[in-house]
Amino acid sequence: MMTDIKKQDVDIRWQVLEPGCVVYGGSTAVAFNTGEWRVDTPVIDMEKCKQCLLCVPACPDGSIPVVDQKRGDFDFEHCKGCGICVKACPFGAITMKAGEK
Numbered sequence: 278m279m280t281d282i283k284k285q286d287v288d289i290r291w292q293v294l295e296p297g298c299v300v301y302g303g304s305t306a307v308a309f310n311t312g313e314w315r316v317d318t319p320v321i322d323m324e325k326c327k328q329c330l331l332c333v334p335a336c337p338d339g340s341i342p343v344v345d346q347k348r349g350d351f352d353f354e355h356c357k358g359c360g361i362c363v364k365a366c367p368f369g370a371i372t373m374k375a376g377e378k
């Protein structure tokens with residue numbers, strides 16, 4: 278049984294926590310909204326974007342969707358705001374702004 282991380286708070290006891298280093302299955306990113314951790318948010322300027330897609334594999338969270346060979350806006354359900362995509366873009370099309378969105 279997986280612990281529902283949304284129900285964890287300071288009152289939770291260690292006895293109900295899952296043991297560490299256990300992989301329960303694939304695609305757990307679908308179940309967990311890691312975007313809640315974000316403190317800074319990437320912003321794309323579509324005027325500057327050349328659709329080279331270099332930012333897509335650079336994102337460690339797979340948070341840059343591609344549809345019909347074109348990137349879309351960020352998946353803010355899972356983007357953690359690491360800023361790696363900003364460094365990956367050779368055209369300066371992505372900037373970071375403070376705040377979770």
Ligand code: SF4
Nearest residue numbers: 336356357359360362
């Ligand atoms: S800020 Fe990080 S997690 Fe978010 S889209 Fe860019 S590379 Fe991915």
Ligand code: SF4
Nearest residue numbers: 326327329330332366
């Ligand atoms: S790397 Fe920059 S120019 Fe290329 S698709 Fe991503 S945002 Fe657009």
